[in-house]
Amino acid sequence: MTVAPGATATVAPGSAPPVWQPAAGAFWSGVWRDGDSSFPVYDPEDGALLGYVTDASAADVDAAVTSVAAAVHEGPAWPAWSRREALRTAASLVRERRALFTEVISREGSKTVREADAEVSRAAETLRLSAEQAGRLTGETLPFGDTPRGQDRLGWYTREPVGVVAAITPFNDPLNLIAHKLGPALVAGNGVVLKPAETTPFTALAFMAVLLDAGVPAERLAVVPGAGSTAGQALVSHPLVDLVSFTGGHRTGNAVARAAGARKTLMELGGNNCVIVLADAEVSRAARAVVAGAFGVAGQNCLSVQRVFVAAELAERFTEDVVTATRLLRVGSKRDPLTDVGPMIEEREAVRVAAWVEEARERGAEIRAGGRREGAFHWPTVLTRVPAGTRLMTDEVFGPALVINAFDSVDDAVRQANSTEFGLQAGVFTGSIDRALDLAERLRVGAVMINDSSDFRIDAMPFGGPKRSGVGREGVRYAVEAMTEPKIVAIRRC
Known part of the structure; x- marks a missing residue:
C-alpha cells in the first residue's frame, strides 16, 4: 500500500495490511496538529485497531472556528475563478488517489471495496459539479423604478458567502457526503470547520490533504474529529458559525437544532x-x-x-x-x-x-x-x-x-x-x-x-424531504444557494 507524503502507516495487532494515517489527527489555523487527547479507530469487521485521531476539546473547536472566521472575514479575498480551479484540481486528485481512498473508506467503515471504489467516483463528480457553480453565483437587477418610492434609485443584488459553515458528517458515505458539504461551501466563498463521524475520521483527514494540495487556502479549512457531545456541541453552538450542515439521525438532528439556535441549518435526517x-x-x-x-x-x-x-x-x-x-x-x-x-x-x-x-x-x-x-x-x-x-x-x-x-x-x-x-x-x-x-x-x-x-x-438533484427527513435541500446547486445570502446595492441619483 502506498503511503502519502507526510503520513504514516500503522499496523494493527492481528491485522495484515496497514491503514493510511495523516501526520497528525486534526487541522486548523493552517497547521496539522494533535490535541491533548485522542481516541482509537477500529475496523468494524474484526475489531482491529487502525490508529488514533485527535479527540477535539471545546477549546480546540473554539480555536478552529475562530481561525476560520478570521480568514473569511479579515483575510485576503478568494476570487471565484480560484475557487473553481481549486475544486477542479481536488476532483482530479481524488481520482488519482482512488486506491488510497478505497482502502481507507473500506477499512474504517462498513463498505466493501467495490462500494468504496464507487464512492470515490461519486465524490469526484460532486467536486466537479461544485466547481461549475463558480460561474453561476449570479444576482440580478432590482425593479426600484416599479414603485414611486424607488424611482430615483437603481440597484442589484449579488450572492455573498454566509461566512463559516459547520459541517457534521456521518459514517456511511464518509467521502462523498463530505464533498457534498465542503464543495458547495467552498465554491460559495465560505470557510468550513468539519467534524466527521467518530468511526470514520481518516477519510476526512485524507480529503483535507486533497483540498490543501489542490490550493484551497489552508486558513479557510479545519477538521476537528471528536465526540458529538463535546466537539459537535461546541461546533454547532459556536457564535462565529453562520450555518450548520448536518447529516445524521433525526434525534441527533433535534439536538443540533437546539444547540444551533436561531441560525441557518441544512439537515438531512434519513428516511423509512x-x-x-x-x-x-x-x-x-x-x-x-x-x-x-x-x-x-x-x-x-x-x-x-x-x-x-x-x-x-x-x-x-x-x-x-x-x-x-x-x-x-x-x-x-x-x-x-x-x-x-x-x-x-x-x-x-x-x-x-x-x-x-x-x-x-x-x-x-x-x-x-x-x-x-x-x-x-x-x-x-x-x-x-x-x-x-x-x-x-x-x-x-x-x-x-x-x-x-x-x-x-x-x-x-x-x-x-x-x-x-419520514418522507425522504x-x-x-x-x-x-x-x-x-x-x-x-x-x-x-x-x-x-x-x-x-x-x-x-x-449529485446534482435537490436532495431532502419533508416531515422529519430534514431541513432544506442539499445537492450541489441547492446547497450553494443555501450557503450564500443576497446582498443588495442601491444607488440614489443625486
Missing part, C-alpha cells in the same frame, strides 16, 4: 423509504431493484428500501423473487471483491437490528430470509406480514432488514407509505404513466423514482 409495486409492474425488474436498494452498504443508507407494499395478486411471486435474490447475496469480508454485504459499523448496531427483527417476529411477522447475526454482521433479512406499529414499520432501521407487505387497494398502499414521520424518497413500479404520476403526486416525499427503488440519487 418505501416502494410500491402495482399489479401491472414487471415483477422480476422490481425484485432486483428492491434487493439492490435494500442491502447495499448493509442497509446503512438513508435511501435504502425498508418497506415494500406489493399488490396482493403479485405478492407471493414478488416475495419469492426477492427472497431468492437475497439468499444469493454473499456476506463476508469487506476486502473480498466478491462480497456483497459486509459488516455493520458497530456490533451494537447489528444487535439493534436483530432486536427490531425479533420484535416483528414476535408480533406475527414471518422471516423469509436472513434473520441471522454474528458479531457486527447481520445477514440480509426479508420479512412479510409485518404489523403496523413495529419499529420496522415506523422508524429508520438503517440496517439490512426489508419488509414486504401485500395491499388490496392503491389507496391503502399510499396510506401506509405516508404513515411514518420512494419508488413506484408500474406500467402505467397515469398511475405513476398519480402516486408521485400523492406520496409525501422529497423524490419519487418511477420503475426504480428509492435508492437512487444523482
Whole structure:
C-alpha cells in the first residue's frame, strides 16, 4: 500500500495490511496538529485497531472556528475563478488517489471495496459539479423604478458567502457526503470547520490533504474529529458559525437544532423509504431493484428500501423473487471483491437490528430470509406480514432488514407509505404513466423514482424531504444557494 507524503502507516495487532494515517489527527489555523487527547479507530469487521485521531476539546473547536472566521472575514479575498480551479484540481486528485481512498473508506467503515471504489467516483463528480457553480453565483437587477418610492434609485443584488459553515458528517458515505458539504461551501466563498463521524475520521483527514494540495487556502479549512457531545456541541453552538450542515439521525438532528439556535441549518435526517409495486409492474425488474436498494452498504443508507407494499395478486411471486435474490447475496469480508454485504459499523448496531427483527417476529411477522447475526454482521433479512406499529414499520432501521407487505387497494398502499414521520424518497413500479404520476403526486416525499427503488440519487438533484427527513435541500446547486445570502446595492441619483 502506498503511503502519502507526510503520513504514516500503522499496523494493527492481528491485522495484515496497514491503514493510511495523516501526520497528525486534526487541522486548523493552517497547521496539522494533535490535541491533548485522542481516541482509537477500529475496523468494524474484526475489531482491529487502525490508529488514533485527535479527540477535539471545546477549546480546540473554539480555536478552529475562530481561525476560520478570521480568514473569511479579515483575510485576503478568494476570487471565484480560484475557487473553481481549486475544486477542479481536488476532483482530479481524488481520482488519482482512488486506491488510497478505497482502502481507507473500506477499512474504517462498513463498505466493501467495490462500494468504496464507487464512492470515490461519486465524490469526484460532486467536486466537479461544485466547481461549475463558480460561474453561476449570479444576482440580478432590482425593479426600484416599479414603485414611486424607488424611482430615483437603481440597484442589484449579488450572492455573498454566509461566512463559516459547520459541517457534521456521518459514517456511511464518509467521502462523498463530505464533498457534498465542503464543495458547495467552498465554491460559495465560505470557510468550513468539519467534524466527521467518530468511526470514520481518516477519510476526512485524507480529503483535507486533497483540498490543501489542490490550493484551497489552508486558513479557510479545519477538521476537528471528536465526540458529538463535546466537539459537535461546541461546533454547532459556536457564535462565529453562520450555518450548520448536518447529516445524521433525526434525534441527533433535534439536538443540533437546539444547540444551533436561531441560525441557518441544512439537515438531512434519513428516511423509512418505501416502494410500491402495482399489479401491472414487471415483477422480476422490481425484485432486483428492491434487493439492490435494500442491502447495499448493509442497509446503512438513508435511501435504502425498508418497506415494500406489493399488490396482493403479485405478492407471493414478488416475495419469492426477492427472497431468492437475497439468499444469493454473499456476506463476508469487506476486502473480498466478491462480497456483497459486509459488516455493520458497530456490533451494537447489528444487535439493534436483530432486536427490531425479533420484535416483528414476535408480533406475527414471518422471516423469509436472513434473520441471522454474528458479531457486527447481520445477514440480509426479508420479512412479510409485518404489523403496523413495529419499529420496522415506523422508524429508520438503517440496517439490512426489508419488509414486504401485500395491499388490496392503491389507496391503502399510499396510506401506509405516508404513515411514518419520514418522507425522504420512494419508488413506484408500474406500467402505467397515469398511475405513476398519480402516486408521485400523492406520496409525501422529497423524490419519487418511477420503475426504480428509492435508492437512487444523482449529485446534482435537490436532495431532502419533508416531515422529519430534514431541513432544506442539499445537492450541489441547492446547497450553494443555501450557503450564500443576497446582498443588495442601491444607488440614489443625486
